[in-house]
Amino acid sequence: MSTTPEQAEQQNTPEALWAAETVYRPDLFAGKVALVSGGGSGIGRATALLFARLGAKVAICGRTAEKLDAVVEFARARGAEMIAVPTNVREPEQVEALFARIDDTWGRLDCVVNNAGGQYPQQAIDYAPKGWAAVINNNLNGSWYMMQRAAQYWREHPLPTGVSASIVNVVVVTERGMPGVAHTVAARAGIIGASRTVAVEWAPLGIRVNCVAPGLTATEGLSVYPPEAVREFPLANPMKRPGTAMEIAEGCIYLSASSGRFITGEVLTIDGGGKLWGELWTAGRPEYYKLPG
Ligand SMILES: CCCCCCCCC/C=C/C(=O)SCCNC(=O)CCNC(=O)[C@H](O)C(C)(C)COP(=O)(O)OP(=O)(O)OC[C@H]1O[C@@H](n2cnc3c(N)ncnc32)[C@H](O)[C@@H]1OP(=O)(O)O
Numbered sequence: 001m002s003t004t005p006e007q008a009e010q011q012n013t014p015e016a017l018w019a020a021e022t023v024y025r026p027d028l029f030a031g032k033v034a035l036v037s038g039g040g041s042g043i044g045r046a047t048a049l050l051f052a053r054l055g056a057k058v059a060i061c062g063r064t065a066e067k068l069d070a071v072v073e074f075a076r077a078r079g080a081e082m083i084a085v086p087t088n089v090r091e092p093e094q095v096e097a098l099f100a101r102i103d104d105t106w107g108r109l110d111c112v113v114n115n116a117g118g119q120y121p122q123q124a125i126d127y128a129p130k131g132w133a134a135v136i137n138n139n140l141n142g143s144w145y146m147m148q149r150a151a152q153y154w155r156e157h158p159l160p161t162g163v164s165a166s167i168v169n170v171v172v173v174t175e176r177g178m179p180g181v182a183h184t185v186a187a188r189a190g191i192i193g194a195s196r197t198v199a200v201e202w203a204p205l206g207i208r209v210n211c212v213a214p215g216l217t218a219t220e221g222l223s224v225y226p227p228e229a230v231r232e233f234p235l236a237n238p239m240k241r242p243g244t245a246m247e248i249a250e251g252c253i254y255l256s257a258s259s260g261r262f263i264t265g266e267v268l269t270i271d272g273g274g275k276l277w278g279e280l281w282t283a284g285r286p287e288y289y290k291l292p293g
């Protein structure tokens, strides 16, 4: 299947996501509650809408209330149960309030997709200490506060016997590094390491912890990259196309649902083979690496 960048963008609207084909059955998450961070746009919105289509009650969080409200309004108009809880995941007390709101609303939680994140492209040698700290805080600390609070929630409110709780952390592909975003690769490698560790520590609580590593995916998040880099992005994998938010969402659902019940501590890479072949210069291609001609 070939998808142009323009087609991938068209597939990122709420209407297209709601209508998109999915392999999952409509009642997969009936009676269950999912939390998706960064649910106001991109991969998070696609995942939240897919959970809702599959019968889950869904809480979405992010820093910008308007983006969250638009998703909730869209989903409720189609019969879904969804709430928006504006939250900066870097602030532990806001994370605390988020979990309190979910508990007050539904008294239950089954799945967390920790998708909120972001960075800026720059050659690493020029990072300011404040910039490095901001990216680490967003992607390592923020995701950690969410994971840890979720585990504490399940320790206090165990799910019925035989039902596992699931955390999916959306990271980046770390195997080859990624020029221009060393700060985020460091943060996400930290989350992968923490996930593998707590997958063992939290198994006695019935909690599975996995990661999804998207390759280049056509979302509004790409707007922070230089046009030269964005032009080259779709060529960064053997399929020579960007992934779609729905393709990443279906991976998150696979790990969150009973299909993932024997999977923990794993990283599911969804990148069209990008970690095997392809170049991704997020801050533009340096002169040294330019090809002749
Ligand atoms: C292999 C295949 C895989 C393929 C994988 C492909 C990966 C590429 C595609 C990835 C796509 C995505 O992740 S899409 C998601 C992208 N979306 C985003 O990244 C948006 C969210 N980003 C952010 O919020 C910001 O970038 C974040 C870094 C966290 C900044 O948060 P804050 O609000 O705390 O920070 P700010 O006040 O804005 O900035 C703090 C400092 O950071 C530095 N800073 C911030 N922006 C800067 C910039 N553009 N250039 C230089 N420096 C900057 C400065 O030092 C700032 O200090 P001052 O100088 O004092 O101001």
Ligand SMILES: NC(=O)C1=CN([C@@H]2O[C@H](COP(=O)(O)OP(=O)(O)OC[C@H]3O[C@@H](n4cnc5c(N)ncnc54)[C@H](OP(=O)(O)O)[C@@H]3O)[C@@H](O)[C@H]2O)C=CC1
Residues within 6 Å of the ligand: 037, 038, 039, 040, 041, 042, 043, 044, 061, 062, 063, 064, 065, 067, 087, 088, 089, 090, 115, 116, 117, 118, 119, 138, 142, 170, 171, 172, 173, 213, 214, 215, 216, 217, 218, 219, 220, 221, 222
């Ligand atoms: N698109 C891609 O090619 C790839 C994306 N990823 C990762 O996937 C995830 C989703 O990105 P994508 O959908 O593409 O881009 P988006 O920019 O659309 O999504 C990021 C979301 O995270 C939210 N967010 C960011 N920081 C915080 C915070 N501190 N607290 C709460 N919410 C926050 C943003 O909302 P708000 O600003 O309102 O808070 C936004 O809705 C990110 O972690 C990204 O790094 C990984 C690899 C590739």
